[in-house]
Amino acid sequence: MSDAGTIYIGEKPIMNYVLAVVRKINGENNGVTIRARGRAISKAVDVALITKERFVPSDIQEIRIETEKLQDKDGKPLNVSSISILLSRI
């Protein structure tokens, strides 16, 4: 799925992301990928479950976890876990 159907979870309050996901999943894509890294992973899971249980009848189609190899500000390698949750409207 392209980035057009992706919501990246960051530092904002959780309901900001839920609303973004609801808008996207009700749009033309019929589905959305919720992505997060590091400590935001827990929030991504909350966003997916709150959307599914309170706002849009939807299925969790796929969950992937992987290690992303980034660089810290001094250029040293930095391994960060990430999650992708694909949510589709029923």
Add this chain to the structure above:
Amino acid sequence: MSDAGTIYIGEKPIMNYVLAVVRKINGENNGVTIRARGRAISKAVDVALITKERFVPSDIQEIRIETEKLQDKDGKPLNVSSISILLSRI
């Protein structure tokens, strides 16, 4: 899978859990379920990926997320997200 093959992720340092998972996955079960709630979800993902990439060749067989309905200390309902990651030795 029964609780005999489950590691619950909590407040301890991450490598404690990695070592517990490595011991379990190399034991009689050939697999282990890593479970966590709330903010420990990110740590559970780290534990699964560190085990798989650095210690035991293994596959992530399944990832489930769900909302657990608990009670807070005053008996009020409390919804908490949880994750289960099933890791199997290759």
